[in-house]
Each structure stands twice: as structure tokens, then as C-alpha cells.
Amino acid sequence: MKATVIVTLKPTVLDPQGMTIHRSLGSLGLTDITDVRQGKIFNLQLKAGNREQVEKLAKEVLTNPVIEEYRIIWE
Amino acid sequence: MKFGVVIFPGSNCEQDCHYAIQSVLGKPVEYIWHQDTSVQGFDAVILPGGFAYGDYLRTGALAKFSPVMRAVDDFAKKGGLVFGICNGFQILTEAGLLPGALLRNVGLKYVCRYEYLRTETTDTPYTNVMTKGRLLRIPIGHGDGNFFADADALKRIEDNGQVVFRYADANGKITQEANPNGSLNNIAGIVNEKRNVLGMMPHPDRSSEEILGSADGKLIFESMVNALVRT
Numbered sequence: 001m002k003a004t005v006i007v008t009l010k011p012t013v014l015d016p017q018g019m020t021i022h023r024s025l026g027s028l029g030l031t032d033i034t035d036v037r038q039g040k041i042f043n044l045q046l047k048a049g050n051r052e053q054v055e056k057l058a059k060e061v062l063t064n065p066v067i068e069e070y071r072i073i074w075e
Numbered sequence: 076m077k078f079g080v081v082i083f084p085g086s087n088c089e090q091d092c093h094y095a096i097q098s099v100l101g102k103p104v105e106y107i108w109h110q111d112t113s114v115q116g117f118d119a120v121i122l123p124g125g126f127a128y129g130d131y132l133r134t135g136a137l138a139k140f141s142p143v144m145r146a147v148d149d150f151a152k153k154g155g156l157v158f159g160i161c162n163g164f165q166i167l168t169e170a171g172l173l174p175g176a177l178l179r180n181v182g183l184k185y186v187c188r189y190e191y192l193r194t195e196t197t198d199t200p201y202t203n204v205m206t207k208g209r210l211l212r213i214p215i216g217h218g219d220g221n222f223f224a225d226a227d228a229l230k231r232i233e234d235n236g237q238v239v240f241r242y243a244d245a246n247g248k249i250t251q252e253a254n255p256n257g258s259l260n261n262i263a264g265i266v267n268e269k270r271n272v273l274g275m276m277p278h279p280d281r282s283s284e285e286i287l288g289s290a291d292g293k294l295i296f297e298s299m300v301n302a303l304v305r306t
Contacts (some may be wrong), residue, residue: 013223014257016181052155061140064133064169067223 001047004073005058012066046070081147081163083138083202086213088124088160091280096121099282099283109141118303119156120147122163124216134177134219135165137286144170156200156299157272161217164264164274173267173274174232175224181257185218189288190277192256192263193243194224199266199294200302201273203275210247211240211291213277215255215263218274222258224263229259240264240275 008013012060012074015037044054054072063070084151089106096104114120128137138144144166151157151172159167167173180263181188194209195203205211210265224232232238240263249261250291255274279292 012225013178014181014221016179016183016221016257020183039140061136062132064176066168066225066228067173067178 001046002075003044003054005042005070007063007068007070009067010069011043017055026041057066076121077116078102078104079107079114080104080121080123081107081109081143083109083127083141083262085127085129086123086125088280090122092121095280095296099293102299102300107143108144112142112146114150120150121298122159122161122166124161127162127166135162135169138166139170142143151272154271158277159274160280161276164276166273167272172272174228174266175222177219178221178223179219180221186255187216189214191243192240192277195238195241195249199239199270201298202239203298204294208247212289213279213282215277215293217276220242220256221231222262232265235268237265238262239266239273252268
């Protein structure tokens with residue numbers, strides 16, 4: 001079983017890296033992209049049925065709840 | 076009175092802190108290894124600057140799982156003095172001993188230079204020899220020093236007088252130009268509600284002797300000694 005954990009900054013938190021990427025898009029002519037937010041992806045391999053451990057890892061290690069949020073995609 | 080300086084894999088300012096305590100202040104100090112499970116016998120614990128665990132995942136994020144941090148957490152909750160400098164500040168926020176978080180600098184660059192810090196409160200074990208408003212010239216050196224807390228947390232920090240230092244200009248004015256990293260309200264250092272845990276991005280360990288360019292950082296260590304003598 002696989003799990004993908006996507007960690008992003010909360011919408012209320014300034015993302016200087018995403019802003020810098022967004023600012024550079026103008027020179028490529030990609031003007032329809034109105035915002036960029038940078039995040040992290042963690043690809044996990046696990047035994048079937050062990051979802052709780054992934055939730056715990058995502059919540060307690062991969063994310064700082066002060067600034068970040070996460071979502072998990074199972075496959 | 077004994078100070079302890081924690082060494083994590085990737086710490087790189089532990090010798091600066093050790094030197095400041097031992098040679099400048101003339102007080103006993105020992106290193107504490109990150110695998111240690113006790114800080115018994117120490118009166119104050121310093122988490123030094125550096126890149127603990129390579130700053131992988133997030134700055135300070137993996138250091139909080141070191142065995143020593145459980146002991147530091149207990150020590151802090153019992154009122155012990157815990158002082159995090161730079162990476163040490165990042166570790167303390169990740170460990171939940173201080174509110175907020177340190178984000179990437181707004182300019183995205185590592186900034187290494189002297190800053191003026193305005194002392195916002197003297198009611199801490201770290202600022203008891205200063206007068207309120209005292210300007211300190213202390214250097215910073217960090218890429219992730221942009222202090223953030225959500226609106227409610229920030230209000231609590233401000234209302235409780237937990238802001239200890241703010242980035243200021245040479246006249247003590249708190250301006251946007253004097254803010255090197257985008258920190259909310261120009262915050263450079265805060266204490267917890269009980270006021271025994273301090274975290275700050277600037278380096279008093281690099282500025283405790285005139286020969287280094289400034290001795291202002293020494294006032295913070297002297298305050299700690301002062302606080303420990305009183306107790």
C-alpha cells in the first residue's frame with residue numbers, strides 16, 4: 001500500500017518561496033497563473049491497513065501545526 | 076551554579092556558548108550530549124545555534140525528538156532556565172516550549188550582520204540587568220528567522236509582555252527597514268508565559284567581548300547569572 005502526504009503552508013502563512021516563483025513567471029509569459037504556493041510531498045510505503053501510523057507521522061512529525069497543514073492520498 | 080550547552084548533531088555554536096560562559100563570565104559550564112536522558116545538576120540549559128540534524132524536514136523539527144529534549148522539557152516545566160539561540164530558538168518552537176514558528180526569511184537569503192535589538196521587558200531572567208528600551212548590538216546569522224504566530228497567539232504574546240527583543244534602528248525605532256527577515260512585529264526574541272524559557276535569533280554568544288565587535292550579548296548571560304544567584 002502507498003500513501004502520499006502533501007504538506008503545505010496554511011493559507012494565512014506567507015510563503016516567500018512561492019511568491020518568488022510566482023514573480024518569475026511573468027518573464028515566461030505565464031500570466032494566467034495567479035498564485036503559487038510551495039509545499040512538500042512524502043511518498044510512503046506501508047503494510048496494508050496501517051493508516052493510523054501514517055496519520056500519526058503526518059500530524060506529529062511531517063507537519064508543524066503552527067504553520068502547516070497536510071492531506072493524505074491513499075492508493 | 077552550572078550551565079549546560081546541548082550538542083545536537085549539526086550544532087555549530089556550542090563552543091561559542093561554552094567560551095562565553097566559561098571564559099567571559101567565569102562560570103562553570105559543561106556540554107550535554109543529545110543522547111543524554113537527564114539534565115540533572117544543571118541550573119541553566121543553552122540550546123546553541125547551528126543546523127541540528129541538518130535542518131532536514133524543517134529547522135529544529137528533528138532535534139525535538141532527541142532523548143535530551145524530553146529532559147529539557149521537564150526541566151523547563153519545573154521552571155529551569157532554558158535559552159535557545161538561533162537554531163536553539165527554532166528547536167524550542169518546534170518542541171512547543173515557545174509559541175510561534177520561524178519561517179524562511181522574507182528575502183529568501185541567509186542574512187549575517189549586526190542588528191540593533193530593543194529590550195522590551197526587563198521582567199525576565201535574561202534581561203534583569205538592563206533598563207527597558209536598552210539597545211543591544213548583536214549579530215544575526217540565519218536563513219529561517221522570520222517569526223510567525225497566528226493572530227490569536229501573537230496577541231497573547233504581546234499582551235503578556237512575552238516579547239523580549241525587537242529589531243530596531245540605531246535610534247531604537249521599530250521600523251520595517253530594521254526588520255532583517257520579515258518577523259511579525261519585528262520580533263527577535265520571546266519568552267514563554269512563565270518567562271523561564273527564552274528564544275532569540277541573534278547571537279549573544281558571538282557578541283560578549285569587545286574584541287568581537289560588541290560586548291552587549293554579555294548582558295543577557297549576566298542576567299542569567301543574576302537570576303540564578305537570587306534563587
